[in-house]
Amino acid sequence: MADTLLRQYFPLIRTREEILELINKEERLFSVYREWNHAQQEHFLDFCTGAKGVKVLYDSFFKSIFNPDIFPHRLETLLSLLLHEHVKNHTGTSQQRYPFD
Numbered sequence: 001m002a003d004t005l006l007r008q009y010f011p012l013i014r015t016r017e018e019i020l021e022l023i024n025k026e027e028r029l030f031s032v033y034r035e036w037n038h039a040q041q042e043h044f045l046d047f048c049t050g051a052k053g054v055k056v057l058y059d060s061f062f063k064s065i066f067n068p069d070i071f072p073h074r075l076e077t078l079l080s081l082l083l084h085e086h087v088k089n090h091t092g093t094s095q096q097r098y099p100f101d
Contacts, residue, residue: 006050013050020045 007013014022023029033041046052054061066075072089079087 016045016049019048
């Protein structure tokens with residue numbers, strides 16, 4: 001049910017069966033897929049079907065994109081949308097420095 005609801009909004013998301021069919025058709029893909037253990041295969045299929053996503057809120061990816069010292073408007077916009085009220089970032093809120101500052 002969640003699969004069909006997600007596909008209503010994102011029609012390019014494929015089912016597990018469709019993804020496996022594509023993998024089986026392409027020798028190179030099939031070879032790589034077969035090298036993975038069962039847990040890795042399941043993780044890949046979950047990601048491709050939208051059952052699980054990338055944990056952008058827990059890693060450096062999020063910190064890089066939403067760094068308030070570099071892109072204050074991005075974090076303000078995200079928080080404002082989530083909280084349904086205007087949020088303004090105050091300077092000096094970042095706790096760590098980044099190597100690309």
